[in-house]
Amino acid sequence: MASSHAQGSSRLAKRRGTPGPATERRRVGQGCGGPGHSSGGGSRAGSPRSSAPAGAAAALPRGRPRVRGAREAVPEPPSGAGLPGELGRRCWLALCCQPLPQEPATGTAPPGPAPAGSSRLSLASLSRDTLLAKPKESLARMGGDPPAPFLVGQRYYQQGLYEEALKQFEKIKDTDFQAMYQLGVMYYDGLGTKKDPERGVEYMNKIRNSDSPEAKHLKFAAAYNLGRAYYEGCGIKHSTEEAERLWLTAADNGNPKASIKAQSTLGMLYSMPILKDLDKAFFWHSEACDNGSLESQGVLGIMYLYGQGTYQNNKAALECLRKAAELGNMYAQGHLVEYYYTRKFYSKAAALAKRATENDDINMLAKITDCHPTYVAQGAAIAAFYLARCLQLGRGVKKNQRAAEKYYSKACHLDPAVSSHLEVAANLGRI
Numbered sequence: 001m002a003s004s005h006a007q008g009s010s011r012l013a014k015r016r017g018t019p020g021p022a023t024e025r026r027r028v029g030q031g032c033g034g035p036g037h038s039s040g041g042g043s044r045a046g047s048p049r050s051s052a053p054a055g056a057a058a059a060l061p062r063g064r065p066r067v068r069g070a071r072e073a074v075p076e077p078p079s080g081a082g083l084p085g086e087l088g089r090r091c092w093l094a095l096c097c098q099p100l101p102q103e104p105a106t107g108t109a110p111p112g113p114a115p116a117g118s119s120r121l122s123l124a125s126l127s128r129d130t131l132l133a134k135p136k137e138s139l140a141r142m143g144g145d146p147p148a149p150f151l152v153g154q155r156y157y158q159q160g161l162y163e164e165a166l167k168q169f170e171k172i173k174d175t176d177f178q179a180m181y182q183l184g185v186m187y188y189d190g191l192g193t194k195k196d197p198e199r200g201v202e203y204m205n206k207i208r209n210s211d212s213p214e215a216k217h218l219k220f221a222a223a224y225n226l227g228r229a230y231y232e233g234c235g236i237k238h239s240t241e242e243a244e245r246l247w248l249t250a251a252d253n254g255n256p257k258a259s260i261k262a263q264s265t266l267g268m269l270y271s272m273p274i275l276k277d278l279d280k281a282f283f284w285h286s287e288a289c290d291n292g293s294l295e296s297q298g299v300l301g302i303m304y305l306y307g308q309g310t311y312q313n314n315k316a317a318l319e320c321l322r323k324a325a326e327l328g329n330m331y332a333q334g335h336l337v338e339y340y341y342t343r344k345f346y347s348k349a350a351a352l353a354k355r356a357t358e359n360d361d362i363n364m365l366a367k368i369t370d371c372h373p374t375y376v377a378q379g380a381a382i383a384a385f386y387l388a389r390c391l392q393l394g395r396g397v398k399k400n401q402r403a404a405e406k407y408y409s410k411a412c413h414l415d416p417a418v419s420s421h422l423e424v425a426a427n428l429g430r431i
Contacts (some may be wrong), residue, residue, distance in 0.1 A: 049398065076306070077338055077429050079104075079382045080421035083281075083308050084299055084331065084375050090429050100154070101221050102181055144179030150176050157182060162192025173203075177215040181207055181222065188225065197235025202228065223250035224259040240274060253288035263288035264296045283308030295371045296330035298324035305339065328369045330356060334379030341386045342431065353387035356380060357410065381415035384408075385422045389431060 008406050011184060077084055153168030166186055169179040186192055188200025207215050209220040227246035232240045247269070251264035266382045267285035271276045282303055288296035301320030303315040304313045321339070324332035342351035357380060366373040388407035391400045412419040 010057070034272060049225040077335065078342065078425040079334070079338055079378075079385075079418050079421060081378050081382060081418055082306065083278075083302055084268060084295075084372075088223075100178060100185075101217050149179050153179060157186075162186060164191040164192075177207055177210065177212065177218055181218050182199065184222070184225065188229070197229060199235075201229050201235040204229075220250045220252060220255075220257075220259040220262070222263070223247070224262040226260065227265075244269065244275065249285070251284065254284075254290070256291040260288050260291045260293050263291065264293045267296055267299060278303070278309030279310070280309075294324060294327050294329050294369050295325075295331075295375075298335075298371070301332055302335055305335070325352070325419070329371060330365055330379035330383075331371065331375040332379065334382030337383045337386050341389070341395075346390055348396070349386055350390040350396035353383040354388070356383035357387060357407065362414070377414045378418050381411045381418045382422070384411035385419055386431075389426060 017113035073178035097228045149168060149172045153165045156165035157166060166183070169183045172179045173183055184203030187196040187203070189195070204222040204226050207218050208226065210406045223246045227243040227250060230246065231243035232238070240430045247262045247266050251266055254263065263284050267281045268354065269275055269286060270281035270284065285296040285299045285303065289300050297320055299325060301317050303309050304310065304317035304320060321332045321336045325336050333352060337349050337353045337356065340352065362373050362377050362380065366376045384407045390396050391404035391407065421429065
């Protein structure tokens, strides 16, 4: 245990220390892992970890944030958006509970297509009518063995047929921890049933306190959801301290098999005024990014760009922002547009802004990228405003006053506060 604590403290110290060339290269590689990107975190994955959440707590000691010194001198972006996490208590966390972990419990069929050559029918291609029919009878008529009961319920869930999924999970909740977990999610968020957060909390606590090996792979995700309940004061009394403790448990000192959502959420939490410590925010966003969080990948780019929680590093910032933007992170796209425009790369700014504003469905984009809708809207608003500015002044594109008015209006609709900041900057001649 002591060696694990020392390891965590050492890792945080490396991120806090004055960066030499080797340190900077390591940060660029680790900080921009992202989905589908192999980063320099290989040595960490093989290192020993504490089996208890105390390791994370030891790595991140509580206390007042230390003085930033020269880092504070870095100017804020004209949009006023900056680092995510400065919003109200409920706003940035108003997401559905963490989805079911992919690793199935022992003896349960995986919720995916059957292997090639298997006689078991995959449910992925079944129509809505077939799914609504009695699963065993439908599958028997079409050939192949029926899947495990949980798999049927999970397919209903994935298709958005929540009422049918709820019925299926209720049948097996006493013998299947995965079904109990999904019920906890559904009751907490009111999916297929009336919201009952107390019941959702009850199911998550049962999983957390269970000694069964079949509940083991669900414990991190259950801890994340319990932390959310405490933070929101929904289904249980509000306690930021208890939420922080549970998220540290769920994050498990950056374990890639733990709750990546908790790791990213801790990054957001430590960016907020209530517990502001940008060193911790940088640490946790780095861990989450290494483990595949697209949202944290974009945040790291902003932290590098404005020297928040780390030293300013434009090269690392651009690497993170570009990779996050390519993968659909709208917040990163908006900040990248702002970066290009303020450095007078108008053609690049206009081209990226045009691509970023093509899709108006903020909720769909948030769901696809697992980024909060608030930040998706902010990123789109930044892109729309700068595109309008380019069109108005003929910077990087041909002048078009009518199109400029359209995008100014769009930016204001997406995020009035961001648009107001940018309007002031434009009136003062700063952009």
